[in-house]
Amino acid sequence: MSGQGSGGNVIAALCNVFIPGLGQLVQGRILAALIFFLVCVAGYATWWLVVPGIIAVIAHLWAIIDAAKFRSGV
Incomplete structure (x- = not known):
């Protein structure tokens, strides 16, 4: 992915809207996603608290x- 504001980051941010961490997984950052x-x-799950x-x-x-703001180290 290119950098901040790239199309890949927008897609990753949209993925996170639906499932938290999915965008990080799309970007290849497994630990952050988890x-x-x-x-x-x-x-x-514990919203009542x-x-x-x-x-x-x-x-x-x-x-x-x-x-959305992720910049790859490359």
Whole structure:
């Protein structure tokens, strides 16, 4: 992928809208994808405790922004 704002990053960000971490997986960042996914799933699963739900929403938004702003090290 080229860099910030490239078409690949837009696709990755859109993937994250539907499944947190999927955009990072598309970009080849497996560990980041796993962390974002697990934090969001755990937070959304315990939404009735309020605080984990808020953390999940923040992590979900962070995953979207992170995928959109990703610059490869190449």
